[in-house]
Amino acid sequence: MAGSILNIRNSQAKPLSEIPSLPFEKFCDFVIAQIREGARVVSFFGTPKTNATFMLTMVLAYDNDGQLGIVSTSVKDTYPSLTPQLPQVHWFEREIFEQWQVRPDGHPWLKPIRFHNPCTENSLGNSSQDILPSVTDFMKVHGQEPHEVAVGPVHAGIIEPGHFRFQCHGEHVFHLEISLGYQHRGIERALAAGSGKRTIHYMETSAGDTTIGHALAYCQAMEGLSDCAVPLRASAIRGIMLELERLANHTGDLGALANDVGYLPTSSYCGRLRGDFLNMTALICGNRFGRNIVRPGGVMFDLDDSLITELQNRLDKIFNDVKNAVSLLWSSSFVVDRFDETGIVTKKTALDLGLVGPAARACGIERDVRFDFPTGIYQFSHIPLSTYSSGDVFARAYVRWLEIQRSTEFIRDQLKNLPDSAVMAAMPPLKKQSMVVSLIEGWRGEICHAITTDINGNISQYKITDPSFHNWIGLAMALRGEDISDFPLCNKSFNLSYCGHDL
Amino acid sequence: MFKALYSRLKQGYRTMPFPPKNDVLSKRFAGLPCVVSEKCKEDCAKCKAVCPTDAISGNGKDISIDLGKCLFCTECQRACPTGTINFSREYRMAVRDRNDLLIRDTLNRYEKTLKKEIKNIFGRSLKLRQVSAGGCNACELDINVLNTLSFDLGRFGIQFVASPRHADGIVVTGPVTKNMFLALEKTYNAVPSPKLVIAVGACAISGGPYIDHTETYNGVSSILPVDLYIPGCPPHPLTILDGFLKIMKAM
Structure with missing residues (x-):
């Protein structure tokens, strides 16, 4: 394997010159062999070079070794697709x-x-004809009986836009095709134009519900590119913020799942409790979504003793109420009946498609950046993996509940033993002509930011891979063979990001 | 069954009064910025250098902050050597007129009594349809929060409806991406007249962090007439609720 791939650790910068560029056929064989041996694709993207050639760069993860690998190849305007052999690159291609x-x-x-x-x-020059969203060929089922159901982009609730096409026979769904792009606002293009004062705000709004996750992935990358050592106290506060984000969203999701099966007690309690977690985040940084705290070099807000006590008290109270509200779910036979065996994704499908986050862990896959590629505070304070094996809505709900318990424990621990140090370090300039891959386990799963700098140490290429990018196809697979009336429930059990995907 | 009843007792009554009686906002909450223009030095532009959306214009006594562009990151407050700009904890920021979003000097424009507004809304109702047009989902989530039992939007006679045909107006979030233009236009046209348009968040008002991106329009006002602007990135749920109540008073 040596020579064919550049092995790096999470958020470790390496000179571009060390990235091997293989002839396409060798690249293809190599990547397929690696995946067969247990690696998976974290990111795969193109960069224009001179003379109408493009460099394709692939980031592989070796979960068991805690190592990442970068390998590249050059192509012209066409190449034999890898997807037939590696389904997990289908969306990337x-x-x-x-x-x-x-x-x-x-x-x-x-x-x-x-x-x-x-x-x-x-x-x-030839892009004068307008490209209209969702105007493309959809997969169709033919025959006299099947029919098509189209939903979106504007939905009935207060949610983001996306278009869903169901191929149905009565209630039965043969296939769901998901068409996105309505939220596309050009973040990557703006980022590649260079690092400016809006950069951190692009990060914080890549997916507004994952503000901390994306901001952290960016800052960690910048710190890797400049060899900046983040003070331990700042790392701990970052960990607290990231887990609070997870707590708020997981709690909200469990409430929404309860709502989708018509179990209102848990739904209404969790709606309030999610807000209480957001208010804890606001207590620390003033904003409910964690804006304006994570910055390259550390964090902008420190915690004093009275704030720590306040946070501890609130956490205990809120957690007890969450426990009370969520335990109702598991003791209600009709809720469990609706969750059980609905929207199953098998472990094999999840592995083939490269799913990440709770959706993957609910299929029994042990995959968690905090565990496999720990950075910051997670190097010193481990969070146990939460998995379940059934791959259905129940599993995705139950994994969230397990993670709520573990994140609460983690925050309690951090608040009790907050290291004594500054919370911000000075940022040296970025290394020139280097590449870094930064992974963070956001509440939806693995967030990957892959960044290249140019000859002056400015950002020349910025690739964001939101967990939703891997997981939307998982939702489509979960719907196969289900009743169309189970779509809201299945959708909520994934709760994927439209804006994080569309960028 | 008994477990659910016991749980109901344990969870308690959680709907907060509005306006809130206690101080429910974080001490670090950044709300309406106050500008003391006499402190501003003519030849200093430190705030402008750090502002991500170029929301600050003018110098000295002419200095102003455009709340429609402001992301409330408070970088300007940190950069200002004279203490000209200070973010207060005032959450009531919604306005009917775009020009009122220009904050020029310390003015307590938002101290007007809200109690009257509350009185005026009884017996009225407002049905809204939300359209997310390129938002990051933060505005959407904090609008959604108004439907939780903490805020209980229904008690004010406001309801989010599933169809534009049932709505009195639309609530738009996001800078309006090119890809959402048609859907937004169709939704607006489907709402029976007379109708309202409410822009929530910096994106919907001005484009926010995406100002001048080729992939987006600079907010909803470049496409539709806007009746209410609710600034913030994202606005606090209380800011949004206050804005909705303001427009009910105006109706």
Whole structure:
């Protein structure tokens, strides 16, 4: 394996020159062999080079070794698709095709994922015809009986826009196709134009419910690129913020799942309790979503003794109420009946498609950045993995409940033993012509930021991979063979991000 | 069954009064900024250098902050050497007129009595349809929070409805992406006249962090007439609720 791939640790910067560039066929064989041996694709993206060639860079994760690997190849405007052999790159290849018009020949689902003009300059000339969202070929089931149901982009609730097409026979769903891109606002394009004063705000609004997760992935990358040592106290506060974000969202999700099966007690209690966790976040930084606290070098707000006591008291009270509200779910036979065996994703499917986060852990896959690739405070304070094996809505709900308990324990621990140090360190300039891959386990799963710097030490390429990017296809698979009336429940059990995907 | 009843007792009554009786906001909450223009030095532009959305304009006595662009990151307050800009904990910031979002000097414009507004809303109702058009989901979530038992939006006669045909107006979040333009337009057209448009958050008012991106329009006012602006990134649920009540008074 040596020579074919550059092995790095999470958020460790390496010079670009050390990244091996393999001839395409060798790249292909190598990657397929690695995946067969247990590696998985974290990110895969294209970068334009001179003479109409593109560099394709793949980031692989070796979960068991705690190592990441970077390998690259060069292609012109077309290459044989990897998807037939590696289903987990299917969405990445479509993204590369949409951004750079590099065609993966033989891709079974080649169509846009975000519906925007290509990023290549020379193609701007022929982009005069407007690209309309969701105007593409959808998979169709033929026959006299099947029918199609289309939902979105504007939904009945207060949620983000996306378009869903169901191929049905009566209530039975043969297939669900998800078409996104409505939230596309050009974050990566703006980031690649250089690091400016808006950068951190792009991070905090990549997915507003994962403000801490994305801001942390960015800051960790910047710190890796500049060899900045973050003070221990800042790392601990970052950990507290990240787990609070997880607590708020998981609690909200359990409430929403209860709502979707018509069990109102847990639904209404959890709605309030989610807000209480957000208010704890606001207690620390003034904002309910954790804006304006995580910055390169550390955190902007410290905790004093009275604040720590207040947080401890609130955490105990809120956790007790969450426990009370959630335990109602497991003791209500009709809730458990509705959750059980609904929206099953098998472990094999999850592995093949490269699912991440609670959705993967609910299929019995032991995959968690905090455990496999720990950085910051997670190097010193371990959070046990929470898994369940059934892969259904119940499993996705139950894994959330396990994580709520473990995150609460973690925050309690951190608040009790907060290290004594400054909370901000000075940031040295970024290393030139280097690359860093920064992973964070957000509440939805693995967030990956892969960043390259140019000859002046400025950001020249920024690739964000939100966990939703891996997981939307998981939702589509969960719906196969289900009743269409179970869609809201299945959807909520994944609760994926539209804006995090669309960027 | 008994467990559910016992749990109901344990969880207690959690709906907060509005306006809130106690100080429910975090001490570090950044609300309406106050500008003391006489402190501002003519030749200093430190606040402008750090503002991510160029929300600050003018110097000296002409200095102003555009709340429609402000992300409330408080970088300007930190950068200002003279203490000209200070973010208060005032959450009531919604306005009917876009020009009122320009904060020029210390003014207690928002201290107007709210009690009257509450009296005026009894017997009225407002049905709204929400359209997310490129938002990051934070505005959407904090609008959704108003439906929880903590805020209990229904008691004010306000309800989010599933169809634009049932709505008196639309609540728009996000800068309005090119890809959401058509859907937003169709939703607006489907609402029977007369109708309201409420812009929630910096994105919907001005484009927010995405100002001048080719992939987006600069907020909803470039496409539709806006009746109410609720600033923030995202606005606090109390700010949003206060805004909704303001517009009910105006109706």
